[in-house]
Amino acid sequence: MRCTTFGRTTGLRVSELALGTANFGTMWGGGANRDEARRILGLFTEAGGNMIDTADNYQIGQSEQILGELIGSDRDRYVLTTKFSLGPGRLDVLGTGNSRKNIRRSVEGSLKRLRTDHIDLYWAHLPDDVTPTEEILAALDDLVRAGKILHIGLSNFPAWRVSRAVTLAELRGRSPVVAVQFEYSLAERSADRELLPMAEALGLGAALWSPLGGGLLTGKYRESRRGRLSDWDGRAVRTEDGDHRTRIVDTVLAVAAESGLTPAQVSVAWLRSRAAPCPTALVPVIGPRSAEQLETYLSVLDVSLDDAALTRLDEVSAVPLGQPHELVANTLDAVRGGRSGRLAGPAVPVA
Numbered sequence: 001m002r003c004t005t006f007g008r009t010t011g012l013r014v015s016e017l018a019l020g021t022a023n024f025g026t027m028w029g030g031g032a033n034r035d036e037a038r039r040i041l042g043l044f045t046e047a048g049g050n051m052i053d054t055a056d057n058y059q060i061g062q063s064e065q066i067l068g069e070l071i072g073s074d075r076d077r078y079v080l081t082t083k084f085s086l087g088p089g090r091l092d093v094l095g096t097g098n099s100r101k102n103i104r105r106s107v108e109g110s111l112k113r114l115r116t117d118h119i120d121l122y123w124a125h126l127p128d129d130v131t132p133t134e135e136i137l138a139a140l141d142d143l144v145r146a147g148k149i150l151h152i153g154l155s156n157f158p159a160w161r162v163s164r165a166v167t168l169a170e171l172r173g174r175s176p177v178v179a180v181q182f183e184y185s186l187a188e189r190s191a192d193r194e195l196l197p198m199a200e201a202l203g204l205g206a207a208l209w210s211p212l213g214g215g216l217l218t219g220k221y222r223e224s225r226r227g228r229l230s231d232w233d234g235r236a237v238r239t240e241d242g243d244h245r246t247r248i249v250d251t252v253l254a255v256a257a258e259s260g261l262t263p264a265q266v267s268v269a270w271l272r273s274r275a276a277p278c279p280t281a282l283v284p285v286i287g288p289r290s291a292e293q294l295e296t297y298l299s300v301l302d303v304s305l306d307d308a309a310l311t312r313l314d315e316v317s318a319v320p321l322g323q324p325h326e327l328v329a330n331t332l333d334a335v336r337g338g339r340s341g342r343l344a345g346p347a348v349p350v351a
Contacts, residue, residue: 001048001301004281006079008203008348010151010178012120014079016275017297018051018207019044020287024066025059032289037066039291047298051079053181053207053285055125056110061088068115075116081207082110083155085125097128100139107148122149123181126156133165137174144175153207155181159194166202179205181285186248186267186317187213187238193321201351205281208271213238216245217267219253251316255309268300270313 006012023031032040054063071078084106087095124136143149152175154162162180169176180199184191199206212218214237240246256263275282288294333340
C-alpha cells in the first residue's frame with residue numbers, strides 16, 4: 001500500500017486506505033469480536049496500512065478499548081486518530097458536544113482506553129451548533145501544546161465552518177486544522193459542491209467515510225437486510241430512496257458483471273480514481289466487519305477501471321452543483337475576457 005502526506009499542510013504520512021474501526025466490538029449488536037478484530041488489524045498492517053480511525057462512541061467505547069489492547073507496544077507503527085463529541089456512555093448535557101470542558105474530559109478517556117500518551121489526529125466528530133469555533137480551536141490548541149494530540153481535524157463540519165476555523169487558526173497563531181472527514185461515495189457525492197473544492201484549495205487532508213454507502217453499493221440490500229440495516233438500525237446507511245440511487249446501483253452492478261469484479265471492488269476502485277489526481281490527499285476509510293471483507297477492500301489496490309467505466313460511473317452518480325457554481329460555470333469565459341481557453345490556471349485551486 002502506498003503512503004502519502006495527509007494534505008499540503010503537514011508531513012504526517014498516512015496509508016492510501018484508512019482502517020475504520022466502528023465495527024471493532026459488539027456493543028451495538030453487530031461487529032467484530034476481539035479475535036476477528038485482531039485478524040483485521042493484522043491483515044491491514046501486513047498490507048502496509050498505518051492509518052486507523054476510531055471514535056470514543058464507537059461500540060460505546062469498546063472500539064478504542066480493543067484497539068488499545070491490540071496495538072500495545074506497536075503504537076508507533078500507526079497513525080492513530082479518534083474523535084470526540086458524542087461520548088462513550090450515557091448521553092448527558094455535559095458529557096457530549098464540543099465545549100472545552102468536554103474536549104478535556106474526552107481526550108483523557110480516549111487516551112486511557114487506547115493505552116497511549118498521545119493521539120496523532122484528534123477530530124471533532126460533529127458540530128453541536130452551540131460551541132463557538134474559537135472555543136474548539138483554543139481547547140485543541142492547548143492539547144497540542146501539552147503533547148496529548150499532534151494534529152487537529154474537523155469531521156462532518158460544513159465547509160464554511162471549516163474555512164473559518166482554518167482562517168482563525170492562521171490569524172491567531174493556533175495549531176492548524178489539517179484535515180476534514182466527511183461521507184463520500186458513488187451513493188453520496190454532495191461534497192462535490194463545497195467540501196471537496198475547499199479541501200483541495202486549502203490543502204487539507206480528507207478522510208472519506210462510508211465508501212460503500214453503508215453497504216448499498218454492494219447490492220446486497222436488494223436481497224436481504226443483513227448488515228448495517230439490521231445491526232446498526234439503519235444508521236449511516238444509504239438506501240434506494242429514489243431513481244437516482246437506483247440508477248447508481250444498477251450501473252455499479254453492470255460494471256461489476258462486465259469487468260469480472262465485485263460491486264464493492266468497482267465502488268472503491270472508482271473512489272481511488274477520484275483520489276489519484278487530487279492536489280490534496282483523499283483517503284477512503286474502509287470499515288470491514290470481518291477479515292474476509294477486508295480482503296475484498298485490499299484487492300482493490302490491484303484493480304483499475306477503464307476510462308469508459310469511470311465515465312459511466314461519474315455521470316450516473318453526479319449531483320447538481322447548484323448556485324453559484326452553475327452560474328459561474330456558465331459565465332466563466334466572459335469573466336476571463338472571452339479567452340478562457342488560452343488562460344492557464346494555477347496547478348492548485350485558488351482559495
